[in-house]
Amino acid sequence: MAFLIRTIDTTADGREIIRDRKVDKDVLTLGRAAEHDLHLPDLAVEQYHARIEQMAGGKIRVEAAGTLGFHIDGRISKSAQFPAQEGAELGLGSYRLLVSQGTDGPVTITISQTEGRTTSSSDALAGFSLGATLPGKRAMAWIALGVIMLAFLAVPIFTNLTRTPVPPAIDRPGQVKMDASWSSGPLSLAHHGLEDNCEACHVEPFQSVRDETCLSCHADIADHAAQPRQLAARGPMSTGDDIQWAIAHQFGKEGPGSCTTCHTEHEGAGRMEPTAQQFCSDCHGSLDTRLTDTAIGNAGDFGTAHPQFKALLFTAAGQTKPARISLADQPREFSGLRFPHKMHLLPNGGVARMAGNLGTKNNYGAALVCADCHTPTADGSAFLPIRMEDDCEACHSLVYDKVGTTFRTLRHGDIDQMRADLAAMDRAPRVPAVSGIIPGRRRPGPFAQGGLYYQNFGRPAGSLVAINRALAKDGVCGECHIPTMTNGRADVLPVRLVDHYLVKSRFDHKAHKQEKCTTCHGANASENASDVLLPGIKTCRTCHMGAEDRSAEVPSSCAMCHSYHPANAKDHPPLPGKGKQGIGDKVALIGRADPAQRQLDRVW
């Protein structure tokens, strides 16, 4: 038996060259080695790869010689057998061996080579470039463009337009998706609850934040002044401001004078930024030229253009309402009290001795100090009103009687009650506590004090004398109060003390606690209760100058002491222990004294 081996080669121009040769063998060996019947010069083919055997009955058997198999009709195999008539296609490396047998002809093996390995393809030159390995610039560009447009524009706008509007609330998350990415910075702490709810303030698309939106929460805020007056008072704008506002109005901004003119947001978590001095001085610097009837003095800068302070004072007996009087007029206060500060503060006077005697159990030192009588408020910003019982009575005792070991004390502030107490004192037998007031009778034996028949027969008239004496100029009441007659009866003048002298501004004592009281208040030289111990503006200016004065210890803008919005009691429910504390709750205090801690306390 024999094989007909037909080799097909392809020339460079695509022409096929067919060579036939006959091998008179039953078994053909094939491999890469040249000695084989079928020499297949392909590195993928083994040196001796397989053998092909013609078997009886016209069958062909293909057997792999080594561990590497071959393809037969597309499947890999190591051993195969098939009728020669049917034929088969063997694959070894890049070679195709078509085995077939025509009628009565020899078994034909047609060898052809599929395209060999190509390391240099036609696009080799392009391969040098990065374009061969990276996705196209254009594709990347459009994908990036699309993603950003979708996430940061389409999603927020779509969810904004399709939402159902609800009234704003501080604790409600917003309905608009992805608009957090639009926030240019965190909100101030006061508005922190709205951080996630942009549409609470930005109600309509392309419309700037309206005053009415602010007022939907801040409903009780009062106007700085009546609108027409406020507009009349506004100073002339600079050309730059004029142009700015002209442009701003083109873009639909409200103002000037709208909430957002002063209150800028998205400036970072913290306190809302205080308003710049210029916002105030634009109008107030030359207010009298436009508001000729104004009672307010011009104020453009604390250091250089600010009127002297006006204190709220009672200046005469019988005055029922206090009046604001400039400290420049050197007013005298009439409080209805006689109180020389100097005497109380002398380090070696009688008061000091008494404080020393009362000693530390009453928290007194060797002499009286301010804090022995003046108690700060809980926040330290101001002082509680002086109360006789708490602040004076430790020395100025109202004890008038002793029963057993218990002292009886007159009730302060109620003259009728005092009369009754003193008048009733004689009706019961007892040892008089104060011989100066109620002299007891001395009798011997069982009639003596403590004896069986002892009785205090004091006449009621004695009490009346004592009452009148108490209310006299040198009596126990007259020691501090000014005696008077009311409806023919002895009385004292009512005491009128103001809680806050400076009611149009806010002074924080706590921020000044590194100073001594006497630095500003000349109490230790004051011999008369009518002395007004408030420091004038000159004293303040030793540290505080205008906002622009960088050489000052504390550059101070208007907002450090003044509030733009007038106090409104409805703004906040009364807080425990705060009482009425002069002007209310919207005064911005700027603690610039300590630059390391420019935290701005909001003082109620």
Place this chain on the structure above:
Amino acid sequence: MASVPGQEMNSREQRQASDHEGFLAHRNMRWLKIAVTLCLIAITSYLWIDVTPRHNGGSWYGYTLGTIGLLLIVWLSLLGIRKRTMSPGRWSLKAWTSAHVYLGLALVVIATLHTGFQLGWNVHTLAYALMMLVILSGAYGITVYAALPAALSNNAQQMTRKEMVEALAAIDRQLETAAQPLGREESDLVIAALEQDTFAWGIGARLTGRYRKCATIRALSYFASDWSRPVGSEEPKDKVRALLGRRKSQLDQIRRHMKIKALLEVWLYVHVPATFALLAALTAHVISVFYYW
């Protein structure tokens, strides 16, 4: 007669000299001067103008800088369209490119001052970051365009890219023939080396020049470590080893070329997509500001 060639040389040199004035030095660095002036004006006015409470993109000054920045960005990105038509003259492409580079760099100052240094996790800062990415990639591009073409021609050693590929193919044909007597394992190593696509490498390998899975290096190290036979004997393995060595050096040249090309081209793959992303973010930035006005 002798003077004529000399004159010719002179005029040619002159022409060459003027041709060699790159876009960076165009017109005695006119656009550099303009850009520096612009930056100085911006910085001075930033320090001069007292915006309360603090500098911010939302102040009038911020809006002014923002508008300038926006116009610059749009104009700068138009180079992509402009570069496709070359034209001489005052608005020549060279002048345009020169302005593109210097005004683009000036944008760093203008846009940074526009932010008032208030950055956060939002679309506004995204636009800023993308802009900085575009500018930095552009600056990188200028640097490599100035430095690398020389390296490219050094490496080529007067071979074209086509010649490099053909040289490799010639080595491969010899290698295939020389490897015929080899055993299975060794043949497979040679096949792997031959079949590996020279250019099917990612950007990492191209940029670093480290081809960890290179079959040629693997085959070479196998044959080179097989020192059982004296070097120079007629063994086919020696021939294969020599051919693999030649293949390796030819590959090295191609890879150096690829590396330099990659370094030259990679910035555009950042610059161009980031520009489009920037235009998108910029649109979102502007619209969002006025939407939540």
